Amino acid sequence: MPRPSRWDDVVSAAARVFSEKGFGGASLEDVANEVGMLKGSLYNYIKSKEDLLFAIVRPNAEELLDRTRKLKEADLPASEKLRQIAEIHFEIIDRQLPYVTVYVQEIAGKGLSPEWTAMDREYLTLVADVIAEGIEEGDFAESTDARMSARALIGALNWATRWYQPGGPAQARAVAGQLAGIFLGGLLARRRG
Amino acid sequence: MPRPSRWDDVVSAAARVFSEKGFGGASLEDVANEVGMLKGSLYNYIKSKEDLLFAIVRPNAEELLDRTRKLKEADLPASEKLRQIAEIHFEIIDRQLPYVTVYVQEIAGKGLSPEWTAMDREYLTLVADVIAEGIEEGDFAESTDARMSARALIGALNWATRWYQPGGPAQARAVAGQLAGIFLGGLLARRRG
Amino acid sequence: MPRPSRWDDVVSAAARVFSEKGFGGASLEDVANEVGMLKGSLYNYIKSKEDLLFAIVRPNAEELLDRTRKLKEADLPASEKLRQIAEIHFEIIDRQLPYVTVYVQEIAGKGLSPEWTAMDREYLTLVADVIAEGIEEGDFAESTDARMSARALIGALNWATRWYQPGGPAQARAVAGQLAGIFLGGLLARRRG
Amino acid sequence: MPRPSRWDDVVSAAARVFSEKGFGGASLEDVANEVGMLKGSLYNYIKSKEDLLFAIVRPNAEELLDRTRKLKEADLPASEKLRQIAEIHFEIIDRQLPYVTVYVQEIAGKGLSPEWTAMDREYLTLVADVIAEGIEEGDFAESTDARMSARALIGALNWATRWYQPGGPAQARAVAGQLAGIFLGGLLARRRG
DNA sequence: TATGAATGAGACTTCATTCAT
DNA sequence: GATGAATGAAGTCTCATTCAT
Numbered sequence: 001m002p003r004p005s006r007w008d009d010v011v012s013a014a015a016r017v018f019s020e021k022g023f024g025g026a027s028l029e030d031v032a033n034e035v036g037m038l039k040g041s042l043y044n045y046i047k048s049k050e051d052l053l054f055a056i057v058r059p060n061a062e063e064l065l066d067r068t069r070k071l072k073e074a075d076l077p078a079s080e081k082l083r084q085i086a087e088i089h090f091e092i093i094d095r096q097l098p099y100v101t102v103y104v105q106e107i108a109g110k111g112l113s114p115e116w117t118a119m120d121r122e123y124l125t126l127v128a129d130v131i132a133e134g135i136e137e138g139d140f141a142e143s144t145d146a147r148m149s150a151r152a153l154i155g156a157l158n159w160a161t162r163w164y165q166p167g168g169p170a171q172a173r174a175v176a177g178q179l180a181g182i183f184l185g186g187l188l189a190r191r192r193g
Numbered sequence: 194m195p196r197p198s199r200w201d202d203v204v205s206a207a208a209r210v211f212s213e214k215g216f217g218g219a220s221l222e223d224v225a226n227e228v229g230m231l232k233g234s235l236y237n238y239i240k241s242k243e244d245l246l247f248a249i250v251r252p253n254a255e256e257l258l259d260r261t262r263k264l265k266e267a268d269l270p271a272s273e274k275l276r277q278i279a280e281i282h283f284e285i286i287d288r289q290l291p292y293v294t295v296y297v298q299e300i301a302g303k304g305l306s307p308e309w310t311a312m313d314r315e316y317l318t319l320v321a322d323v324i325a326e327g328i329e330e331g332d333f334a335e336s337t338d339a340r341m342s343a344r345a346l347i348g349a350l351n352w353a354t355r356w357y358q359p360g361g362p363a364q365a366r367a368v369a370g371q372l373a374g375i376f377l378g379g380l381l382a383r384r385r386g
Numbered sequence: 387m388p389r390p391s392r393w394d395d396v397v398s399a400a401a402r403v404f405s406e407k408g409f410g411g412a413s414l415e416d417v418a419n420e421v422g423m424l425k426g427s428l429y430n431y432i433k434s435k436e437d438l439l440f441a442i443v444r445p446n447a448e449e450l451l452d453r454t455r456k457l458k459e460a461d462l463p464a465s466e467k468l469r470q471i472a473e474i475h476f477e478i479i480d481r482q483l484p485y486v487t488v489y490v491q492e493i494a495g496k497g498l499s500p501e502w503t504a505m506d507r508e509y510l511t512l513v514a515d516v517i518a519e520g521i522e523e524g525d526f527a528e529s530t531d532a533r534m535s536a537r538a539l540i541g542a543l544n545w546a547t548r549w550y551q552p553g554g555p556a557q558a559r560a561v562a563g564q565l566a567g568i569f570l571g572g573l574l575a576r577r578r579g
Numbered sequence: 580m581p582r583p584s585r586w587d588d589v590v591s592a593a594a595r596v597f598s599e600k601g602f603g604g605a606s607l608e609d610v611a612n613e614v615g616m617l618k619g620s621l622y623n624y625i626k627s628k629e630d631l632l633f634a635i636v637r638p639n640a641e642e643l644l645d646r647t648r649k650l651k652e653a654d655l656p657a658s659e660k661l662r663q664i665a666e667i668h669f670e671i672i673d674r675q676l677p678y679v680t681v682y683v684q685e686i687a688g689k690g691l692s693p694e695w696t697a698m699d700r701e702y703l704t705l706v707a708d709v710i711a712e713g714i715e716e717g718d719f720a721e722s723t724d725a726r727m728s729a730r731a732l733i734g735a736l737n738w739a740t741r742w743y744q745p746g747g748p749a750q751a752r753a754v755a756g757q758l759a760g761i762f763l764g765g766l767l768a769r770r771r772g
Numbered sequence: 773t774a775t776g777a778a779t780g781a782g783a784c785t786t787c788a789t790t791c792a793t
Numbered sequence: 794g795a796t797g798a799a800t801g802a803a804g805t806c807t808c809a810t811t812c813a814t
Contacts, residue, residue: 006773026216027808040811041774049809079381105298109355131380140380149366149375151356152349159348162302176343182342186379187324187333188272196800220783233786234799242784391794414786426790427795435788465767491684495741517766526766534754535761537742538735545734547667548688561727568728572717572765573710574658584777606804619807620778628805 010034010045010100016058019098023053023106057103060096061119064088068126072109074117078134079184082153085127086176086183093164094172101161108158124150202228205291208249212291216246216299249298253289254312257281261319271327272377275346278320279369279376282295282350286357286364294354301351317343346376395421396431398484401442404483409439409492439448443489447481447505454512464520465570467541471513472562472569475543479550480558487547494544508535539569581766588614589624591677595749598677602632602685636682639675640698643667647705657713661732664706665762667756668736672743673751680740687737703729732762 013034017026028049032039038111046052067088071081087193093100111117134140156179206227210219221242225232239245260281264274286293304310320343327333349372357368399420403412414435418425432438453474457467479486497503514536518524542565550561589595592613596605611618625631648669650660672679690696706729713719735758743754 022217024215028810029808037773038775039809040776043810044773054257082380090381109352134380139382141378141382144375144380145371148371149380151352152372152375155349155352155355156345157348158352159302159344162348163344178338178341179345182337182345182376182379184379184381185334185376186377186381187275187327188377188379189332189334190383221785222783230798231800232784236785236787237798325799408603410601411640414789416786423794424796425788426797429789430794468766495738507716519765525613525768527768530761530766531757534757535766537738538758538761541735541738541741542731543734545688545730545738548734549730564724564727565731568723568731568765569761569765570765572761572763572767573723573728574662574763574765575718575720576769607806608804616777617779618805619780622808623777624807 006035006037007045010042011052014052015096015098017104018053018056018106019101021111023049023102028052035159053102053106057107060092060099061103064092065119065123065126068123072126072130078130078137078139081130082134082184083177085130086153086157086180087173090160090164090172090176090179091169094166094169095159097161097164097166104158104161105113107171124154127153149183153179156183199228199230200238203235204245204248207245208289208291208295211246211249211299212294216242216295221245246299247293249292250300252293253285254296257285258312258316258319261316265319265323271330271332273325274323275327275377276370276373278323279346279350279373282380283353283357283365283369283372284362286350286353287359287362290354290357290359297351299335317347320347342376346372367379392421392423393431397438397441398427400438401482401484401488404442405438405487406490409435409488414438439488439492442485443493446478446485447489450478451505451509452513454509458512458516464516464523464525467516467568468520469563469571471516471558472539472543472566476546476550476558476562477555479543479554480552483547483552485548490544490547500564510540514539535569539565542569550559582592585614585616586624589621590631590634593631594675594677594681597632597635597685598680602628602681607631632681632685635678639671639684643671644698644702644705647648647702651705651709657709657716657718660709661713662756662759664709665732665736665759666752669739669743669751669755669758670748672736672739673745673748676740676743676745683737685741703722703733706733728762735762750762 010031017030017034018027021030024131027039028042029039031052032042035042042052046055055122068085071084071088074081106112107116107147109120119135128146131140131144131146131149133141135144135146160175166172203224207224209225211225213219213278214223220232221235222232224245225235228235235245239248261278264277264281267274269277299305300309304313304314317340321339324333324337324339328335328337328339353368359365396417400417403416403420405535406412407416413425414428415425417438421428428438432441454471457470457474460467462470492498493502495506497506510533514532517526517530517532517535521528521530522531546561552558589610593610596609596613599605599651600609606618607621609620610631611621614621621631623636647664650663650667651662655663685691686695689698690699703726707725710719710723710725710728714723714725739754745751
């Protein structure tokens with residue numbers, strides 16, 4: 001799919017603009033200004049505003065899904081997989097905050113279209129499966145509700161788009177580690193554990 | 194302040210409409226239709242569309258803050274307080290889902306105005322303080338980052354607006370209990386703990 | 387024509403409001419606020435917004451016309467009549483500035499309705515007749531164009547609504563005297579005249 | 580600054596419409612109809628309705644000011660300058676009646692913004708200065724109040740927007756001459772003067 | 773590819789007016 | 794007489810989209 005030369009400019013400008021003003025609050029003129037062209041010219045690149053929204057979000061959503069799919073198949077203990085789920089999620093947030101913000105704000109969990117519903121569901125299932133593995137393997141407590149735990153984790157990760165400020169891979173990994181730690185170990189002190 | 198008679202109708206209709214279509218995506222005509230009046234008539238009740246947004250959200254936000262403030266002062270162990278934080282949050286989500294959805298989607302963590310920034314910050318601080326108490330009292334692990342843990346918990350709770358389906362107080366309490374359990378005990382099995 | 391008790395309040399409030407914001411720029415709610423009642427209540431006094439405009443303006447326009455009619459019939463030299471025309475005009479401006487402002491701004495010379503066109507024309511004719519008298523009597527220069535001179539004088543007087551600040555009868559008389567002096571004697575110095 | 584192609588159409592249509600119906604009484608739809616486009620399309624040319632008002636009026640106001648400024652500096656007797664002030668004013672009225680009507684009706688002497696207040700004041704001062712010159716040079720009577728005379732003259736000239744019907748430069752000059760004559764010589768016959 | 777202009781629908785908001793109480 | 798509420802039309806302005814150049 002050979003894209004016109006300034007395709008990337010358009011998409012990244014739109015990501016910035018949509019993440020700042022929201023999809024509904026931003027106009028295509030805002031986007032065009034950010035790229036440095038007139039709004040009419042945008043239609044050389046897109047077919048509609050919604051198109052642009054999906055174009056922003058799809059590559060990152062697919063990357064997240066791909067990497068998580070592979071991780072699930074990896075030969076690692078569930079707790080390590082969970083840690084890496086957080087790391088992948090945060091690595092993308094750190095590197096692509098505007099894109100992810102748009103995804104979280106406008107699409108995730110909203111059932112906009114079958115395609116996105118399916119993506120949401122797959123990601124939820126992947127995370128829940130990892131947790132279920134952990135339970136089966138005896139690493140995670142038997143009483144754990146895998147699906148709800150997955151939702152809690154995903155919520156905590158997505159919510160980071162409202163407070164996290166990108167600081168590079170190392171920082172992203174650190175924060176992800178802390179969050180994973182909370183979900184794995186809980187807040188309670190382990191007395192003589 | 195005595196409100197005109199259909200004030201409550203207006204607010205609840207707006208909450209439903211905004212939570213379904215989003216604040217930006219919903220028109221005042223949508224709201225008016227839901228109440229059963231003409232869009233011009235809405236202006237007997239509100240001064241602007243934004244006004245209506247805040248009117249929807251403020252009472253619930255204040256209830257959450259009030260109850261959490263009181264809880265913080267209560268004479269209970271931190272772990273019990275944390276559990277009740279989740280219960281309060283979920284009780285309001287269960288009872289007022291459209292309102293909370295609007296709040297989470299349109300306001301929380303967005304820094305729209307000093308007033309809302311302050312509310313967000315106070316809630317975060319309240320939750321973080323409870324966690325800090327738990328650390329001081331030795332109930333929670335020393336290594337815990339109170340502020341980040343609070344953010345994780347709040348994110349997990351707010352994210353529920355995208356998946357939770359109200360089912361009455363008992364269900365709300367059950368779900369809250371499970372989430373609190375995850376944050377307190379973690380996913381890991383406690384061997385001989 | 388027995389008027390309801392607060393008729394005068396309504397009219398004077400409207401005069402103030404219309405003269406500040408203009409007829410088009412002012413809303414009946416503005417007027418109602420100024421009186422201290424609700425806008426619906428105004429309709430106990432008026433039949434329409436335009437009604438109110440005319441009610442504001444008519445008594446003063448009639449007073450001006452009446453007094454000028456009588457003056458024209460008086461047994462005085464034309465130059466003295468001209469002086470008194472200015473005095474009457476300014477006395478009303480001084481005493482009723484908001485009303486006159488509304489008249490000048492919204493009605494005078496605009497041909498809104500036959501009634502007002504007739505009033506405008508009568509006033510113009512009265513002033514022009516006085517000037518014509520002066521020409522006939524040899525007091526005013528033969529070359530004078532009575533109608534145009536009348537228009538110049540009326541313009542200068544009406545324009546005062548944009549700069550004059552009421553200061554009581556004495557001041558009004560003084561200013562009127564100066565303006566009349568300009569129209570009578572002109573600016574040129576009378577060398578050995 | 581290269582203007583879009585139909586900029587002049589828009590401005591002249593707006594001038595016509597505003598001068599007929601008043602700024603407040605005219606809608607942008609009226610203007611758009613007059614140009615032959617849809618009301619939304621106007622916003623390719625203007626940023627707001629007020630913008631359009633100022634765009635109509637500014638060039639003419641500036642022309643009047645510029646020419647009057649230069650005139651003041653000219654090496655002519657004050658009486659001749661005064662005559663030319665009237666001629667300039669009337670030449671613009673004759674050529675641009677709708678524009679000037681809008682200015683007189685909506686802006687002059689109303690203190691809408693510092694910019695217009697300053698323009699009004701400068702014009703008043705220019706005229707008053709010319710009169711003051713005449714007094715100093717002994718051409719005008721010592722008793723003359725320069726500022727008030729200027730106001731009278733400006734009022735008489737502006738008022739012409741309510742009665743003058745354009746008839747070309749020659750007629751404009753003739754009318755201006757008569758008005759100037761009134762202000763210079765006064766109405767009184769000069770007996771053996 | 774980019775531009776400038778136009779379109780047309782629809783948004784928020786105002787407001788004169790009416791009316792039951 | 795006054796009130797609170799509703800009406801419905803109209804107004805200003807925005808914006809996704811189209812299209813000739």
